[in-house]
Amino acid sequence: MNPFGLLLSVYFIRLAVAGNGEINPLITEEKLLWVGGGAGEVHTYRIPLLTFTTRGSLLAFAEGRKTSSGDMEAKFIALRRSTDRGATWSPTSYIVNDGIHTDGSNLGSIVVDEETGALLLIYSLCFYRYHCSPPSTMLIESLDDGLTWSAPRNLSVQLGVKSFIPGPGFGIQKRYPPAKGRLVVCGHGTIVGDGVFCILSDDHGRTWRNGAALKSIPYNQPKQKQDFNPDECQPVELQNGSIAIFVRNQNNYHCHCRMVVRSLDGGETLPVEELKFDQTLVDPVVAAGALQKDGVLYFSNPANSxxxxxxxxxxxxTDGENWNNEVLQIWQGPSGYSSLTSLKGDNPEDKKHIFIIYEKGQKDYCETVSFAKIHLYGGI
Incomplete structure (x- = not known):
C-alpha cells in the first residue's frame, strides 16, 4: 500500500462488559490527527504510536517523512498531546529532526515508567545503513509529561552497534514478578541478522542491556520466501507475569498469520516452546497493536491474509488461547500500522475505554479506493 495521503485517525472505543463477560465495542468518537499529501515540511506521516502518561495526558507520535513516503527518508518525529482524553489536541510539534539523512530516524517504542513518571522514546538511526553508518539505537526522555524532551542519547554504547528498530508501539514496565519494575522494549533487527530482540533496563532507563532473542532461520544469511523471519513486534505483559509478544511474520512462514511468542523470565529469553502461529490472527505482513487491560487481551491489525x-x-x-468470534471492524478499506493504549487506574469511566491510532488510506498503491468517515455511534 502506498502510504501517500494516509490519514492517521484516533478512535475512541467504549467497551460494555455484560454480566456474562461479553464485550461489545462501539466507536464513539473520531479525530484526524495528521493528513499526508505533501503540504508544508512533511510529505507523509507514518508509524503512529499512542500512550497515556502517568498524569493522564494522551500522547500521539508519528514519523513525519519529509520529501517522500519511503522508509529510507529524512524525517521528523512528530508529537501531539491531549489533556482531555482526546477531545482536543495540541498543534503538532517536532521533537526530533534528523536533518537531511537519507536513512533517517525510525520509530520506535514509547515507554512509560510508572514509578518515576518519565517518558522514554526509543528509536533508530541509520537502520538500513543506506549512505550512513553506523546504525544507532537512540533515546530521548521527558520528565514533564511530554512538554519538553532531552537531547538524544545513543544507547549503542551499551548495546553494541547493530541495526535495531524498537516496536513499533510501546515498551512495557513489568508490573508483576518476575523482574517487577523492569523496562522491556522489543523490536527487530535487519540486514541478514533478522529476528526479534528485546532490550532491558532495571534502573529506570539509565542503563540498558540485551535480553531475549528470537532469531531468523537461516540467521545471518539471505532469506527466501517462507523462511522463518520474525519482524516488527508488540509486547504486552499478562497478569501471570509472562510477556506475550505479537510478531510480524515477514516471510509468511507456516501461515499468513501472526506469530505470538512468550517470555516467562521477564524478557531474558524467548523459548521456541512458547512460540505459536495464531491462525485466527490473519495478517498481510504488517505491524499490529496489542493491549492487555483488566484481564482482557486486545489485538488490532488489517485482518486480511x-x-x-x-x-x-x-x-x-483467555490470554490469547482463543479469541472471541465477534470482532469490531474499524475501517474496511486500506489500513496499516496501529497502536493501542488505555488509561490505567480505578476511575470507572477510564475502565470502559481503550484507544487506537492507525494508518488509514484513501488510495491504494495500485488503485484508488473510496474513503468515507466511519459513522460515530453513541455510548452505552
Missing part, C-alpha cells in the same frame, strides 16, 4: 485492508479489533478473555 493478502492486503492491508479491514482494520479490525479482536479480543480474548
Amino acid at each position: 493478502q492486503n492491508r485492508v479491514n482494520m479490525t479489533l479482536r479480543w480474548s478473555l
Whole structure:
C-alpha cells in the first residue's frame, strides 16, 4: 500500500462488559490527527504510536517523512498531546529532526515508567545503513509529561552497534514478578541478522542491556520466501507475569498469520516452546497493536491474509488461547500500522475505554479506493 495521503485517525472505543463477560465495542468518537499529501515540511506521516502518561495526558507520535513516503527518508518525529482524553489536541510539534539523512530516524517504542513518571522514546538511526553508518539505537526522555524532551542519547554504547528498530508501539514496565519494575522494549533487527530482540533496563532507563532473542532461520544469511523471519513486534505483559509478544511474520512462514511468542523470565529469553502461529490472527505482513487491560487481551491489525485492508479489533478473555468470534471492524478499506493504549487506574469511566491510532488510506498503491468517515455511534 502506498502510504501517500494516509490519514492517521484516533478512535475512541467504549467497551460494555455484560454480566456474562461479553464485550461489545462501539466507536464513539473520531479525530484526524495528521493528513499526508505533501503540504508544508512533511510529505507523509507514518508509524503512529499512542500512550497515556502517568498524569493522564494522551500522547500521539508519528514519523513525519519529509520529501517522500519511503522508509529510507529524512524525517521528523512528530508529537501531539491531549489533556482531555482526546477531545482536543495540541498543534503538532517536532521533537526530533534528523536533518537531511537519507536513512533517517525510525520509530520506535514509547515507554512509560510508572514509578518515576518519565517518558522514554526509543528509536533508530541509520537502520538500513543506506549512505550512513553506523546504525544507532537512540533515546530521548521527558520528565514533564511530554512538554519538553532531552537531547538524544545513543544507547549503542551499551548495546553494541547493530541495526535495531524498537516496536513499533510501546515498551512495557513489568508490573508483576518476575523482574517487577523492569523496562522491556522489543523490536527487530535487519540486514541478514533478522529476528526479534528485546532490550532491558532495571534502573529506570539509565542503563540498558540485551535480553531475549528470537532469531531468523537461516540467521545471518539471505532469506527466501517462507523462511522463518520474525519482524516488527508488540509486547504486552499478562497478569501471570509472562510477556506475550505479537510478531510480524515477514516471510509468511507456516501461515499468513501472526506469530505470538512468550517470555516467562521477564524478557531474558524467548523459548521456541512458547512460540505459536495464531491462525485466527490473519495478517498481510504488517505491524499490529496489542493491549492487555483488566484481564482482557486486545489485538488490532488489517485482518486480511493478502492486503492491508479491514482494520479490525479482536479480543480474548483467555490470554490469547482463543479469541472471541465477534470482532469490531474499524475501517474496511486500506489500513496499516496501529497502536493501542488505555488509561490505567480505578476511575470507572477510564475502565470502559481503550484507544487506537492507525494508518488509514484513501488510495491504494495500485488503485484508488473510496474513503468515507466511519459513522460515530453513541455510548452505552
